[in-house]
Amino acid sequence: MSSPNRRTSFDSDEDPFDCLLQNEIVPEQSITAAETLELSFSNVTIQLVIDPSPGCGGRAWPAGEVLAQYLVKQGPNSLQGKNVLELGSGTGLVGLVAARLGGTVWLTDQAPLLNIMRENVALNDLSSLCTVAELNWGEAIPTEIPQPEVILLADCVYFEPAFPLLVQTLCDLVKEDTEVLFCYKKRRKADKRFFTLLKKHFKWKDVPDDPARATYSREAISLLWLSRC
Ligand SMILES: C[S@@+](CC[C@H](N)C(=O)[O-])C[C@H]1O[C@@H](n2cnc3c(N)ncnc32)[C@H](O)[C@@H]1O
Numbered sequence: 001m002s003s004p005n006r007r008t009s010f011d012s013d014e015d016p017f018d019c020l021l022q023n024e025i026v027p028e029q030s031i032t033a034a035e036t037l038e039l040s041f042s043n044v045t046i047q048l049v050i051d052p053s054p055g056c057g058g059r060a061w062p063a064g065e066v067l068a069q070y071l072v073k074q075g076p077n078s079l080q081g082k083n084v085l086e087l088g089s090g091t092g093l094v095g096l097v098a099a100r101l102g103g104t105v106w107l108t109d110q111a112p113l114l115n116i117m118r119e120n121v122a123l124n125d126l127s128s129l130c131t132v133a134e135l136n137w138g139e140a141i142p143t144e145i146p147q148p149e150v151i152l153l154a155d156c157v158y159f160e161p162a163f164p165l166l167v168q169t170l171c172d173l174v175k176e177d178t179e180v181l182f183c184y185k186k187r188r189k190a191d192k193r194f195f196t197l198l199k200k201h202f203k204w205k206d207v208p209d210d211p212a213r214a215t216y217s218r219e220a221i222s223l224l225w226l227s228r229c
Contacts, residue, residue, distance in 0.1 A: 001058035005066040035193070036123070039065070039093065044090040044100045047123045048091055057090030064090065066216045068097040069181035070207065070223055071152075079103030085148035087135065087169065092117040099129040099150060105147055106132040108135035138165030141172050148173065154183040163194040171201050180226035181207070185219065202226045 034051035039060065046068075051058040070092070071078070080102030086095035088109055095117075105126075107117045111134050123129045127186065133142055141198040151173060156166060174180055184191075198204075204224040206213065213223070 003136070015037060039068075041065075041069045041097060041181055043076070044068075044072045044097055046093060046096050046100070048093055048096075049116055049123060050091055051116055051120050052147075054116055056140070057088065057109055058116055060091060060093055061185075062219060063183040063185045063221055064093045064154035064183050066086045066212070066221050066223060067094050067152060067181060069153045069182070069212060070183075070210055071101055072099050073210070073212075077102045079150065080148045083146050084150045085145065085173065086152045087137070089113070089154060091154075092120045092130070092132070094122050094131060094154050095153050096120060096126055098150075099126045101123075101131065105130045105148065105214075106148070107132050108145070110134065110136055121135045123135045135169070136165075137162060137169040139169075141169070147175070148178065151178060153181070155185055155192045157184050157191050158187060160190050160193065165196055166194070167197045167201065170198075174202070174226070174228055176228055178227075183221065184224065185221045187220070188214070198226075198228075201229060203229050 010181050032052065035048055035062065037048045037050060039046050048060060050060060057214055078101050078168065079098050082103050084095070084098045084103035084105045086098070086105065089095050090109060090113060091105040092107045095105045099105045107130055111118065114134060116130055117132045121132060122126055133145060135142060135180070204226045207223045207225055211224060214225070
């Protein structure tokens with residue numbers, strides 16, 4: 001993976017999601033206000049506003065960068081004409097990359113993250129391909145969101161009370177022919193409980209064709225294809 005020009009992480013004392021910052025691969029830096037990074041994945045460059053104020057989703061997470069890089073490696077038009085939905089988009093990084101590859105993308109997260117996603121869509125001039133929407137896991141899928149052909153998730157397993165909610169949302173969205181790319185960084189033993197819930201409805205395997213796996217697996221990151229059991 002090409003190194004982004006600038007990397008940032010937040011002061012763990014101020015972040016309610018401390019577990020995310022333990023064993024992090026991002027070098028520790030403190031940030032107290034919004035700033036803009038330029039992240040390059042091979043031939044795709046994204047300008048990304050990060051901001052601590054809306055919560056943990058306001059920064060770029062390592063699994064998101066791994067998933068973004070994998071998508072770019074699939075080729076410049078690999079998502080051309082596909083309906084793509086990103087869950088727990090945070091800043092929107094993965095969805096923005098998907099749009100650069102031709103996808104028609106819905107970037108979704110909880111309400112506090114909507115503004116930063118909108119800002120990043122505008123900053124990258126991707127308004128014609130990206131729509132930002134609130135989608136709270138475990139709640140009904142908003143009717144305006146079309147059935148996705150591709151679902152992307154990065155770094156969405158970290159908060160145990162949300163595990164059943166995320167599984168419920170995947171059950172609501174994933175049909176037999178839906179492609180689901182799920183990038184995950186193992187941080188705590190409790191993460192296992194997410195996979196115990198997930199396996200009641202889904203099976204998964206490593207993506208078969210990623211030469212970068214040896215690198216990111218050293219950081220306890222996995223990139224999985226999910227499908228219905
Ligand atoms: C660790 S961040 C990852 C953000 C982004 N995917 C990335 O890789 O940079 C997890 C994201 O999941 C979102 N999230 C957590 N619980 C959620 C819920 N119940 N419904 C929707 N999104 C949720 C958070 O708001 C946050 O943006």
